[in-house]
Amino acid sequence: MPRVSDDVVIVGIGETPVGKLPGYQPVQIQAWAVQNALADAGLGLRDVDGLINLDPYAIPNSMFATTLSEYLGIKPTFMATVDVGGTVTGMTMLQQAVWAITSGYCEVAVVVYGENTRTGRPENTQGLFMHTLMGGEEWEEPFAVQGMVVPYALVAQRYFDQYGAGVDDLAAVATTTRAHALLNDNAQMNKPMTVQDHRNSRMISTPLRMLDCSLVSDGGGALVLTSRARARALGACPVAIRAMGMKMTHNSIAQLPDLEQFGMADAARDAYESAGMGPEDMDVAELHDAFTISVLVTLEAIGMARPGEAGAYVRSGATSLGGRCPVNTHGGLLSQAHIGGMLHLTEAVRQLRGAAGRRQVEGAKRAIVSGNGGVFSVCGVAIFEAA
């Protein structure tokens, strides 16, 4: 089985405020997140010799790792800009950092993503406006498919028809996630949501309503990694990356495989095998939730619920704080902010440090994090453990 490395650990996490950061450009937001993560780690910019980031989607930049390094006044010996897709990119950035450190190219690496997706988008834009091409345009745009909602709506409708699921299953995810966001001071959404609120929200692309869709957010998140030895010297409370699994099956919605063939199940199996663990060993889960349907499909793929039963599993309270394995304790992309999954990673670390305050999962030792880019096109699963 592939292994990440036991010799490198996460020693710092940083988040900027999320929501609207008017006037801020991507480089400023990423620098802010990096400074917060370094302060959390007890390190300074002079310690950083590795930097890995994702360039903005809304207005893409070239050479963004060097742009950010220059802005920060650092001169790394390892740098990369990584774009694997959506919320998997953060995991790939962690992999790159681990391997750069274990092979001696750097000693302290920061991974970061953030941009002004919300205030930086053009006026009168629906959803996430991107100047970035994603490769499937010739086979999508002639049929009026643009953006991510319609593709996920097609997944949701198929899921409904295959398993007899329905709007109540989506609503359960939306309301559970909102309840968690209310316990997070750094969340865009701060009002409770009822099942009726969900049902009353505007239909976007059947069966997905407004409250099934993730937020469009300004903000950034960063993590700092270093060797176990250096972490000991820092006196940090480190978190280990026990395992990671990844699988790509397709790119655009036009090439969507059957639900049973999504790569998330393969990614989860590889991660569990690599860690020598199973779903029953996980205390908390931070799962890709660009749309409510994503959580249902992922809960089944990672073995938390049987096929078609994820909605009932969520309604049982298993994914709520106090439940069997709470999901998206920070409020997720649906109700905290959509920062490309970076805040799923920082939240997992926070939970394993026992530092999540009002939303702490008691005694959390192991966290599972999932990401997906595109439409379950590339899937990643990571298992973190208190080190």
Added chain:
Amino acid sequence: MSEFTYFAILPRPTVDSEEFWAGCNRGQLLLSKCGACGHRFYYPRRLCPACGSNDLGWEESAGRGTVFSHSDVHVSFYGPSWESQLPYTVVLVDLDEGPRMLSRMVKSDAPPVRTGDRVQVSFIEVDGQKLPFFERA
């Protein structure tokens, strides 16, 4: 609904797809067929995604298939000028020959399409390019 005016972002054909879009203009839905392994695929590209062979030809699809999934779009992602199109129905269709394809349903007074329904291709012309939409079979 014969007076309905369809809006579409037209494809910009590439060396891979020129023949496909020309086929649409002749009223043919063309699939790529691999001469080495027999795999039929959509969309066209310079190699067979099943075996890597460059020995490729075209085969006309009967244009019939089964709905894998569908969604009615209620929001314009292309600005206010597209609101005349709403709602429109996007479908994933499993063609009888094998490939799955993304398309859009022809505007119709017929009952809404459901997963598992049979559909057939119907070419809709927008600004000189015929596009392979679908209608109930």
